[in-house]
Amino acid sequence: MSTPTAGARPDEVRRHNRTALLRRLHVDGPSTRASLAAELGLNRSTIKALVDGLAESGVVAERVPAQRSGAGRPSLLVLPQPQAAVVMAIDIRVEQVAMAMVGLGGDILGRDSWNLHQRSRDPGEVITHIADSAKLLADELDLQAVGVGVSVPGVVRRHDGLVHEAPNLHWTDVALGQRLSAVLKVPVQVGNDAELGALAEHVRGAARGSSDMVYISADVGIGGGVISSGQPLRGTGGYVGELGHMVVRPGGRRCYCGCQGCWETEVGEPALCRALALPENAPRGAVVAELRALAGSPDTVAHRLGEFTEWLAMGLVTVVNMLGPELVVLGDLFTALPESLVDQLRRTVQKRSLVSRAVGGTRIVSSPLGRDAKLVGAAELAFEPVLGEV
Secondary structure: OOOOOOOOOHHHHHHHHHHHHHHHHHHHOOEEHHHHHHHHOOOHHHHHHHHHHHHHOOOEEEEOOOOOOOOOOOOOEEEEOHHHOEEEEEEEOOOEEEEEEEEOOOOEEEEEEEEOOHHHOOHHHHHHHHHHHHHHHHHHHOOOOOOEEEEEOOEEEOOOOEEEEEHHHOEEEEEHHHHHHHHHOOOEEEEEHHHHHHHHHHHHOOOOOOOOEEEEEEOOOEEEEEEEOOEEOOOHHHOOOOHHHOEOOOOOOEOOOOOEOEHHHHHOHHHHHHHOOOOOOOOHHHHHHHHHHHOOOHHHHHHHOHHHHHHHHHHHHHHHHHHOOOEEEEEEHHHHOOHHHHHHHHHHHHHHOHHHHHOOOOEEEEOOOHHHHHHHHHHHHHHHHHOOOO
């Protein structure tokens, strides 16, 4: 937790402590006043003043715990009130847009989604549909969002939400943040989809408690999000995470980025379809069903997906050697990979990676958040500025 700078005014200290308390409740859920004081390093009178103020404004409530232990009067739990601060999360994918209203504490209060087709991927049409759907969802729930977070499969300039390039959407230099802010009338934060997947896993998924992790996202393309020393790795201008475009197979299939043999040409969804003897444009449900059918037979998995597994492992070895994470989380389509294949990836990375051997073995797991990871990450992105204003 950050601390106020020396010489800060009392009102700045109070605001800092209030934001820290809200973030603790938002991320980790209900807690007693005594536990909050211990975790935040504040005295009980300060916690009392903060909780009383937040309760008076309806941001938190105190309840007797459902399960009691021991004799005597139970300590009240301080609970965040979901409708006290609501954000809208939007996940723009190549084939679908999903949105959700998310309350303080991370509860999804309502959601909507629709499919994108070739003709409906025009940025103007996507923005118009988002605006119309956002109004319908807000009216249906009788809620008003105070901020919006958007996940996009592309290179995003974080300070203003400019999508420099989203090749699978065929977008170039789309001022998505500014255009959505203009129609939704609230602040809009835009982030790369894999970066937001990493944020979601770090805050609410498999990487809670991990200070160094990589999230590998598999959809039509491959993306990567990195948490380093507990903070998102964003690079110059916010452009980072295009792990799908490291070359693993020189002279391989041509990639739209201009190179040949990029990682995503060898392990993205079309490559997985080829390995499964499915058409490259097979529906996602058919791909997942085929993977599930293989799950009970490790020998069949090894036979059918041998080359695919080899290229996936090669990329993971490079990622682990470069970034040295303690944890790699496989997201999106990779969550459907059979566990026997994931076990093989762990063994291969341990065998081939100097870094993995040095740290005693890099953990590789499938995302527990599944397809919602980027939606959850978009919500957390929107909450970042909101928690200081509630």
